Amino acid sequence: VRLDASNLSALARGCAVLGAGGGGDPALALAMAMLAVEEHGPVPVVAPDDLDRGTLVMPCGLAGAAAVADERVWSGDEGRILRAAIEAERGAAVGALMAFEVGGAGGVLPVTWAARLGLPLVDADGMGRAFPRLHQQSMHLAGVPASPVVLADARADTVVVRADDNERAGRLARSAVDGLGGVCAAALFCMTGAEVRGAAIEGSLTLALAVGEAMVAEEPADPIEAMLSVLGGELLAQGRVVELERRGIGGAGGASATIHSGGASRLRLEMQGEYLLAMEDGAVRAAVPDLICVLASETGEPVAAGALRHGRRVTVIAAPGPEVWRSAAGRALAGPSAFGLDVDHAPAAGRAPDAVA
Amino acid sequence: VRLDASNLSALARGCAVLGAGGGGDPALALAMAMLAVEEHGPVPVVAPDDLDRGTLVMPCGLAGAAAVADERVWSGDEGRILRAAIEAERGAAVGALMAFEVGGAGGVLPVTWAARLGLPLVDADGMGRAFPRLHQQSMHLAGVPASPVVLADARADTVVVRADDNERAGRLARSAVDGLGGVCAAALFCMTGAEVRGAAIEGSLTLALAVGEAMVAEEPADPIEAMLSVLGGELLAQGRVVELERRGIGGAGGASATIHSGGASRLRLEMQGEYLLAMEDGAVRAAVPDLICVLASETGEPVAAGALRHGRRVTVIAAPGPEVWRSAAGRALAGPSAFGLDVDHAPAAGRAPDAVA
Numbered sequence: 204v205r206l207d208a209s210n211l212s213a214l215a216r217g218c219a220v221l222g223a224g225g226g227g228d229p230a231l232a233l234a235m236a237m238l239a240v241e242e243h244g245p246v247p248v249v250a251p252d253d254l255d256r257g258t259l260v261m262p263c264g265l266a267g268a269a270a271v272a273d274e275r276v277w278s279g280d281e282g283r284i285l286r287a288a289i290e291a292e293r294g295a296a297v298g299a300l301m302a303f304e305v306g307g308a309g310g311v312l313p314v315t316w317a318a319r320l321g322l323p324l325v326d327a328d329g330m331g332r333a334f335p336r337l338h339q340q341s342m343h344l345a346g347v348p349a350s351p352v353v354l355a356d357a358r359a360d361t362v363v364v365r366a367d368d369n370e371r372a373g374r375l376a377r378s379a380v381d382g383l384g385g386v387c388a389a390a391l392f393c394m395t396g397a398e399v400r401g402a403a404i405e406g407s408l409t410l411a412l413a414v415g416e417a418m419v420a421e422e423p424a425d426p427i428e429a430m431l432s433v434l435g436g437e438l439l440a441q442g443r444v445v446e447l448e449r450r451g452i453g454g455a456g457g458a459s460a461t462i463h464s465g466g467a468s469r470l471r472l473e474m475q476g477e478y479l480l481a482m483e484d485g486a487v488r489a490a491v492p493d494l495i496c497v498l499a500s501e502t503g504e505p506v507a508a509g510a511l512r513h514g515r516r517v518t519v520i521a522a523p524g525p526e527v528w529r530s531a532a533g534r535a536l537a538g539p540s541a542f543g544l545d546v547d548h549a550p551a552a553g554r555a556p557d558a559v560a
Numbered sequence: 561v562r563l564d565a566s567n568l569s570a571l572a573r574g575c576a577v578l579g580a581g582g583g584g585d586p587a588l589a590l591a592m593a594m595l596a597v598e599e600h601g602p603v604p605v606v607a608p609d610d611l612d613r614g615t616l617v618m619p620c621g622l623a624g625a626a627a628v629a630d631e632r633v634w635s636g637d638e639g640r641i642l643r644a645a646i647e648a649e650r651g652a653a654v655g656a657l658m659a660f661e662v663g664g665a666g667g668v669l670p671v672t673w674a675a676r677l678g679l680p681l682v683d684a685d686g687m688g689r690a691f692p693r694l695h696q697q698s699m700h701l702a703g704v705p706a707s708p709v710v711l712a713d714a715r716a717d718t719v720v721v722r723a724d725d726n727e728r729a730g731r732l733a734r735s736a737v738d739g740l741g742g743v744c745a746a747a748l749f750c751m752t753g754a755e756v757r758g759a760a761i762e763g764s765l766t767l768a769l770a771v772g773e774a775m776v777a778e779e780p781a782d783p784i785e786a787m788l789s790v791l792g793g794e795l796l797a798q799g800r801v802v803e804l805e806r807r808g809i810g811g812a813g814g815a816s817a818t819i820h821s822g823g824a825s826r827l828r829l830e831m832q833g834e835y836l837l838a839m840e841d842g843a844v845r846a847a848v849p850d851l852i853c854v855l856a857s858e859t860g861e862p863v864a865a866g867a868l869r870h871g872r873r874v875t876v877i878a879a880p881g882p883e884v885w886r887s888a889a890g891r892a893l894a895g896p897s898a899f900g901l902d903v904d905h906a907p908a909a910g911r912a913p914d915a916v917a
Contacts, residue, residue, distance in 0.1 A: 366715070382734065
C-alpha cells in the first residue's frame with residue numbers, strides 16, 4: 204500500500220471514525236498530506252513484519268488538546284525537528300515513522316512528515332483509536348520506554364522529557380505542551396523494528412483506509428452498514444440529541460448526551476475527549492476501550508465529542524477496540540476505570556481481522 | 561573564601577536579604593548545605609577572574625514557585641543529575657557551579673550540589689537578587705543562550721528545553737516545572753569561564769556573605785544599620801502593617817501592603833513574588849530592580865513577600881540593585897514595566913563596590 208492523492212481522503216475519514224470522537228479533526232492534516240505527497244511523492248506503508256529488525260522506528264503525532272489542534276497551523280517541518288532530536292538522543296538514524304495514535308488528526312499528520320523526510324510509515328499505531336493520555340499505548344503494556352519524549356513546535360523550539368516511569372513522562376510532557384501553546388508535535392516510544400512486532404497495534408493504517416473506503420463504496424451503499432461490516436460493530440441508536448450537558452470550563456469536566464430514537468428507549472453517552480460510555484435502560488451497551496462513534500445522519504461524517512450539538516440527528520455505532528486493550532493490564536490502562544467511570548463491562552471481542560486483510 | 565559550617569548561616573541570611581522578599585526561604589537549603597560540607601568538605605568560592613577561560617560553568621538553582629519551594633524535599637542529588645544532562649548536551653565536563661539567582665534559597669542550594677560534586681562555586685550570579693522569570697538574568701542581556709535549559713526533580717526525571725529565544729525557553733521551562741510538582745532544580749545559561757566575565761554579576765556570593773555577617777556583627781550593633789552600610793541602602797519605614805490585600809487565588813495576582821510608622825506618612829508596598837515598589841505620599845521611594853527588603857522588627861529576619869501579615873511590626877529598607885539592571889535593556893527586562901507597574905523611576909546608583917571587598 205502507498206499513500207497518495209487517491210487514498211488519503213479515505214485514510215482521513217477512517218482515522219476520524221477510529222478517533223471515537225477524539226484525536227482532533229483530520230481535515231487540516233489531510234490538506235497538508237495531499238500537498239506533501241504531490242510534492243514529494245507517495246508514502247510507502249510497510250507492515251511490521253517487513254521491517255528490518257534493527258530499523259529505528261519513530262512513533263509520532265500530536266500531543267495536547269484536540270480543540271486547540273483543530274486550529275493549529277503546522278509548518279510541516281515538525282517531523283524533521285522531531286527526527287533530529289530523536290537521532291541525537293539515540294545516536295542512530297530513524298528508518299521509519301509510525302503514527303502513535305491512529306485516531307483523528309494523529310493518524311494523518313505523520314503522512315506529511317514521512318513524505319517530506321522520504322521515509323515509510325509503519326502499518327501500526329500505539330492506540331488503535333484515540334486516547335487522551337500519552338502513555339495509553341500498547342508499547343507501554345509491552346514494556347517499551349516512552350522516554351525520551353520529544354516535543355516540537357513550528358518554531359523548532361523543543362522539549363525533551365526523560366522519566367523512567369512512562370506515566371510520569373506523559374504527565375511531564377503534557378505539562379510542557381501547555382507552554383508550547385496547548386498542542387504540538389510529539390515523538391515517543393521509539394523502538395526498533397524487532398520491538399515493533401508484539402509492541403505496536405498492527406494494521407492500524409490499513410484498517411483506517413478500509414473503513415474510509417467502505418464509507419464511500421457502492422456496495423453496500425449505506426456507509427453505516429459498510430463501516431459496521433469492516434469494524435465488526437453494531438448500531439446503537441439513530442435519533443436526535445435531546446439532552447446535552449457539558450461540565451466544567453470548556454467541557455473540561457466531560458459531557459453527557461442523550462439520544463432519542465423514538466419510542467421509550469434513550470441512549471445516554473458519556474464523553475470526555477472521546478465517547479467513552481453508551482448506556483441504554485440502565486445497561487452498558489458499549490464502553491471504552493470499545494470504539495463508540497457518532498456520525499451525522501445527513502452526511503455520515505463522524506462528529507467529534509466536542510462538536511456534538513443539541514437537536515442534531517445522529518447515528519451511534521459501537522465497535523470492538525484492538526485486542527490488546529482486552530487484557531487486565533489493558534483494561535486498567537484504558538478501560539472505564541482509567542477515565543473515572545465506575546462501570547464493569549468486558550470489552551467486545553477483538554476486531555474481525557479478516558475484514559481488514 | 562571557602563564556604564563551610566562557619567559561614568554558611570551568614571550566607572543564607574544574606575541570600576534571604578538579597579531575595580527582596582522572593583527566591584524562597586533558604587532555611588532548608590542551609591540545613592542541607594551544612595550536612596554536605598560536613599560530609600564532603602568546604603566549597604571553594606572562585607572569582608570570575610580566576611576561572612580558566614575554557615572552564616564550563618553551570619549556573620543552577622531552583623525554578624518554580626517560592627511557596628512550593630519552601631516545602632520541597634530535595635534529595636541533594638539534583639546537582640549531579642543536572643550536571644550529567646548538561647555534560648551530555650555540551651559534550652564537555654562541568655568545571656564549576658554558579659548560583660543563577662543569589663536571592664533566597666537559590667543562593668544556598670548550589671552549595672550542597674558543589675560540595676557533593678567536589679566543584680567550586682563561582683562568586684557571581686545572574687540576577688544579583690531574586691526575579692520570578694528564568695530569563696531575567698544578566699547573561700540574557702549579554703547574549704548568552706539560556707538553552708539548553710535542564711530541569712530535574714529528585715527522582716531523576718529530567719526535562720530539557722531548547723529555544724533560540726531565551727524568553728520562550730524560560731516560558732517553556734516554567735510550564736514544564738508545573739509537571740515536576742511546581743518547583744525543581746534547574747540549570748541554564750551554561751557558559752565558559754571567559755564568558756562569565758562580563759556576562760554574570762560578579763561578587764554576589766561574597767556580597768551575600770558580607771550582608772549576613774554584618775547582621776550579627778558587634779559593630780555596629782544594629783543589624784539594620786550594618787546591613788544598610790554594606791548594601792549602600794536606606795531606611796524607608798519602621799512600623800506596623802496596617803493594610804494587606806492579596807489578589808487572586810493564593811495571592812497570584814500580587815499583593816499590596818501599607819506600613820504605618822506613626823504620624824501621617826504611610827509607606828505602600830506592591831509585591832508579586834518579590835517586593836517591587838515602595839510609594840510614600842504619592843512618590844516612588846524605591847522600585848524594582850532596586851532591592852526592597854522587609855525585616856521583622858523583633859528579630860531582624862527578612863520577611864518573604866508571601867509571609868507578610870497584617871499587624872506585624874516591620875522595618876523596610878531599600879538598596880541599589882546590581883549596576884547591570886540600570887541600563888535601558890536592563891530596565892526593560894527587570895524594571896517596573898516588566899512587572900506591569902506603570903511607574904517611571906530611575907534605579908538607585910549601583911552598589912558601592914568597596915563595601916563588599
